[in-house]
Amino acid sequence: MNALLKLDRVNAFYGSAHILHNLSLTVKPGERVALVGRNGVGKTTVVNTILGLAALRGGQIHLGAHHLARPRPYVAAQHGIVVVPQGRRIVANLSVEENLHLGAAVGRKGPWTVPEIYKLFPILQERAHTPGTALSGGQQQMLAVGRALMANPSLILLDEPTEGLAPVIVDQLADIFNRVAAQGTALLLIEQNMSLVVRVAERYCAMAKGAVVAEGPVENSRASLHDLEAHVMV
Numbered sequence: 396m397n398a399l400l401k402l403d404r405v406n407a408f409y410g411s412a413h414i415l416h417n418l419s420l421t422v423k424p425g426e427r428v429a430l431v432g433r434n435g436v437g438k439t440t441v442v443n444t445i446l447g448l449a450a451l452r453g454g455q456i457h458l459g460a461h462h463l464a465r466p467r468p469y470v471a472a473q474h475g476i477v478v479v480p481q482g483r484r485i486v487a488n489l490s491v492e493e494n495l496h497l498g499a500a501v502g503r504k505g506p507w508t509v510p511e512i513y514k515l516f517p518i519l520q521e522r523a524h525t526p527g528t529a530l531s532g533g534q535q536q537m538l539a540v541g542r543a544l545m546a547n548p549s550l551i552l553l554d555e556p557t558e559g560l561a562p563v564i565v566d567q568l569a570d571i572f573n574r575v576a577a578q579g580t581a582l583l584l585i586e587q588n589m590s591l592v593v594r595v596a597e598r599y600c601a602m603a604k605g606a607v608v609a610e611g612p613v614e615n616s617r618a619s620l621h622d623l624e625a626h627v628m629v
């Protein structure tokens with residue numbers, strides 16, 4: 396079976412700044428992969444390159460069987476790959492429910508509808524008509540995940556979804572990510588909180604200086620946590 400996402404020796408730039416250096420990475424259907432590494436190694440740039448927000452100049456990206464010649468955000472979504480961006484980017488003048496509908500704009504059919512999102516996140520139903528940005532940080536993150544699910548993706552790229560959130564919210568999100576993955580959606584989790592990574596991921600790719608430099612299995616164990624922390628310690 397084709398990988399959902401395959402980056403093969405990708406080089407990416409912001410202007411003349413060369414950020415990704417021959418980076419290779421694969422996510423298969425249903426897989427839960429963590430992309431880890433210190434601040435500034437280029438994790439967000441991996442996402443930005445898939446979306447066309449950083450310039451791809453060398454190497455290849457495949458989304459399933461599709462060769463991504465000109466990356467654009469809507470092209471990724473059409474092929475079932477959606478992003479929960481760092482900072483969430485909830486649209487300020489839209490309600491919670493309107494923000495959810497935005498996620499469905501790509502028109503992919505599948506199990507996720509507004510009522511299904513409300514079953515996953517009852518708090519979003521309670522606050523359906525509130526402006527999205529009036530929610531707490533944790534609730535906004537739930538909204539960002541719900542909005543991504545509305546595109547009925549085969550793979551969700553989560554860019555630091557727990558940044559700045561209280562441990563109790565992180566626990567809730569870990570549970571949600573596991574429920575979403577159990578239903579068959581693959582995850583690529585960019586995360587600094589390794590205790591979340593060991594609860595959600597089954598494999599890690601560690602980055603340094605714009606390339607993947609190590610890969611391995613992840614288990615919900617102390618040994619795995621220790622192993623992962625070595626890749627992010629400054």
Ligand SMILES: Nc1ncnc2c1ncn2[C@@H]1O[C@H](COP(=O)(O)OP(=O)(O)OP(=O)(O)O)[C@@H](O)[C@H]1O
Nearest residue numbers: 409410412414432433434435436437438439440441
């Ligand atoms: N728009 C931009 N223009 C130029 N350089 C950028 C731009 N965005 C990021 N960079 C640089 O690219 C490098 C990689 O940044 P990136 O955000 O991908 O790292 P990261 O691993 O996601 O780190 P963090 O955990 O801090 O988000 C950094 O040196 C950063 O300063």
